[in-house]
Every structure is written in structure tokens, then in C-alpha cells.
Amino acid sequence: MRKIIYGAQVWTMTGTNYAPGLVAFDEDGIIRTVEDCPPSFEEEGVEIIDGRGQILLPGFIEAHCHVGLLEENTPVEGNDLNETSDPITPQMRALDGINPFDPAFEDALQGGVTTVCILPGSANIVGGQATIMKTGPLSWSERVVEEQSAIKCALGENPKRVYGDQKKAPITRMASAALLREAFTRAKAYQCKKEKAKEPLTEPDLRWEALLPLLEKKIPLRVHAHRSDDILTALRIAKEFDLPLVIEHCTEGHLIAEDLAEAKVSAVVGPSLVNRAKVEMKEITPRTSAVLHKASVPFAIMTDHPVIPIQYLPLCAGLAVKHGLEEEAALKAISISAAQILGLEKRIGTIEVGKEADLVLWKGHPFDIRSSVTTAWVKGKKVFPFLT
Numbered sequence: 001m002r003k004i005i006y007g008a009q010v011w012t013m014t015g016t017n018y019a020p021g022l023v024a025f026d027e028d029g030i031i032r033t034v035e036d037c038p039p040s041f042e043e044e045g046v047e048i049i050d051g052r053g054q055i056l057l058p059g060f061i062e063a064h065c066h067v068g069l070l071e072e073n074t075p076v077e078g079n080d081l082n083e084t085s086d087p088i089t090p091q092m093r094a095l096d097g098i099n100p101f102d103p104a105f106e107d108a109l110q111g112g113v114t115t116v117c118i119l120p121g122s123a124n125i126v127g128g129q130a131t132i133m134k135t136g137p138l139s140w141s142e143r144v145v146e147e148q149s150a151i152k153c154a155l156g157e158n159p160k161r162v163y164g165d166q167k168k169a170p171i172t173r174m175a176s177a178a179l180l181r182e183a184f185t186r187a188k189a190y191q192c193k194k195e196k197a198k199e200p201l202t203e204p205d206l207r208w209e210a211l212l213p214l215l216e217k218k219i220p221l222r223v224h225a226h227r228s229d230d231i232l233t234a235l236r237i238a239k240e241f242d243l244p245l246v247i248e249h250c251t252e253g254h255l256i257a258e259d260l261a262e263a264k265v266s267a268v269v270g271p272s273l274v275n276r277a278k279v280e281m282k283e284i285t286p287r288t289s290a291v292l293h294k295a296s297v298p299f300a301i302m303t304d305h306p307v308i309p310i311q312y313l314p315l316c317a318g319l320a321v322k323h324g325l326e327e328e329a330a331l332k333a334i335s336i337s338a339a340q341i342l343g344l345e346k347r348i349g350t351i352e353v354g355k356e357a358d359l360v361l362w363k364g365h366p367f368d369i370r371s372s373v374t375t376a377w378v379k380g381k382k383v384f385p386f387l388t
Helices: 104-110 159-167 174-196 206-215 228-241 256-265 288-294 310-322 327-333 334-341
Strands: 002-011 017-025 031-036 046-050 055-058 060-065 115-117 126-136 145-155 223-224 245-249 266-268 300-301 359-365 372-378 381-384
Touching: 002 031, 002 359, 031 174, 031 372, 060 300, 060 334, 104 115, 104 310, 104 372, 104 381, 115 310, 115 334, 126 206, 145 206, 159 223, 174 206, 174 228, 223 228, 228 245, 256 288, 256 381, 266 334, 288 300, 288 372, 300 310, 300 327, 300 334, 300 359, 310 327, 327 334
Parallel strands: 002 046, 002 055, 060 115, 145 223, 223 245, 245 266, 266 300
Antiparallel strands: 002 017, 017 031, 055 359, 115 126, 126 145, 359 372, 372 381
8 A cells, every 4th residue: 555654854865855745655665755745635545644743764774783693692692793714704694694583673673774784793804795684574585685795804903813812814914914815816816717617617616706796896895994004904905906995994084084085985984882992993983974074985884783782873873973973964874875885875775756665753853862763664664663
């Protein structure tokens, strides 16, 4: 049945808002109308939702988290974040380790989060393949948006600590960079061998097969890097191999914002609502997003769930506003900007005709700690309040 939400303030994230507005979406979960709300209207055969006194926003997008891979209160049983038997594991897929019934998927909806990018952890130099999912209680096939959305890599303390304890490389940052270069070099050689082969390879190597979409620029390289030296190493290697790059965490990005802007890379910033948990986070500050924005570096904001519970993604964006980021830029950092970094800007991230009806009604501004989600739809299906 066609649905119409009327009377709410509609913040489309396109630069055009409606106060009050009317948004209609069809049985397929596609937005068909976005316009000013008429004084009165009648239409048969539709479901009418009264949004008066509320704010309608696109569903928020968590661009970096570990929902379903690292479950809360399960030190071993629900920890499928890192395969620490080898520092180079591009063939690992986050999708194969995700528990679809992790309570965090429902927690996300309480914060208006309807889409999540779930990445392997940062113990390995090449950790594996990221997955993008919807958070609503839909069928499994409906929830999976992209099975392989990126290749996750890591530089800095984590691989050094994990493999240093095992007395094998990488023990130094030099070895971390060398291993990453070696992986890409071997993948390029495999790509060349495969292209020259007259028939399909009888024994394909799943490690290098997983990196082919990256070499072909179909998906980005997403590199965990807190410290500026690690960020600059990621920039060098991405340039050497001509790879699309996103910097994850980017804790010291405010110190080298001009380098990031010149390299034309994106960043997913955070988690910022934490302490200086390790040496490479010494310079952590909620100002990073504002500095990147001023330097015209595209960015999104993360919770890194479960580091920060995923339902507090809007509060992380609000904290960035407190420290100098423009409010509209903060809202975009968890909607359309995040969608652009994930390559989903044609499907989600704004309220526009033709896009998926991932919509959330808020009672109050989402950056206000007193506000709450009243209703949420994913692909046009009501997913919050939860069905009982």
C-alpha cells in the first residue's frame, strides 16, 4: 500500500527543506513524492502517517562499525573480528562472520541508523572484505546491500602488536608497508596471469581474487590509520598502485588536512567520544571533522561500534558540531556524505524521488540528547517501533 507522511519538517539533505512537507512512497519502498504539504488532502487506498510536530530525515548511515562481527559480552563466542593466523587475509568476508540477530541491529534503529558498513578488524595488514547491510528486521536477502563493498587494511599499532607477540612480521611500520606493497604486487601479477590465460585457471587463488575488484577500482581500499605517519604511508601506497582510498579513523587528520585534500581521498572519522586509549590516539579531538570540512576533505563520522554503541551515532555528529563543525555538514556526515563514501548516493542518504524509502521520524533534533525516534522505515517497511 502506498504511504504518505504529512505535516513533518522534511530535512531532505539536498539543500531543500519543507516545513511542513509531504513525502509519499510506494509498495516497492521507493520515494515517489517530496513536496510542500497542502493545507488539506484526501486520497483513497493509501496509509496516512501524521508527522506533525516531528522532523523527517533520511535514515542515518554508519560508515564504519563491527555490528554482528564483535558482539557485546561475548569475548570468544561472538568475536569474529580478526583472523589472526596470517597478516594478509583479503579472502575473509565480513558477511561470513556476521550474526544477523546481534541486538545491535535493533539498537541502531533507536538512533535512526538504517544502513551500516561492517568491516573486519585491524589486527591484519589486509583484514578482508567489508559488507553493507540494512538494520531493519527484513529478510536476509533484503538486508544485504553489498556483499563486498571494500577491502579493509590496517597500519599502525594493531598489526605490530598482534604479530610482534607472535614473533613474526610485521614488527615494525616498515614491515607493515612492505607487506601491503607485496600483497598488491602479487595481486597485480595474478591479474596479469589471469588475463593472459587462454582458459580459466584450474586453481584460482582466493587471496588475490579478492583484491581484483580493488585493482579494477570497483571498490575502495579502506585503511585503518590513526597517526599522521600511517595516514601518509597509506597515501603513498594508494598512489603507487593507483587505488581509490578511504582513511579510517583519521585521528590525526586535522594535522595533515592539506595533504588529504591534495590527495583527493575521503575519511571516516572517529570514534571521537573516547579517551586516549593507546599511543597513536594521543592527538584525538572532536575538532578533526571541522578541520577536514574546512579543507574540503569528504568525510563521514563513525561510532566504530561497539567502541561507542551504534545508537549514539547522532550524538557523535552533535559532538563535532560542539567543536566547530557546521550543523548541516554534521547531518550530511551521517547521511549523504556517508552514502557517497560507500558508493550508495544514488540509492540512499537523501529524501528524493526515486530513492529508497529509508526514512526516520524524530521527536526533536537528532543532536539533542532528549530527542527520540518515533517511527522508522527501511525500504518502505516499518521497522520501528519493533513489531511484537
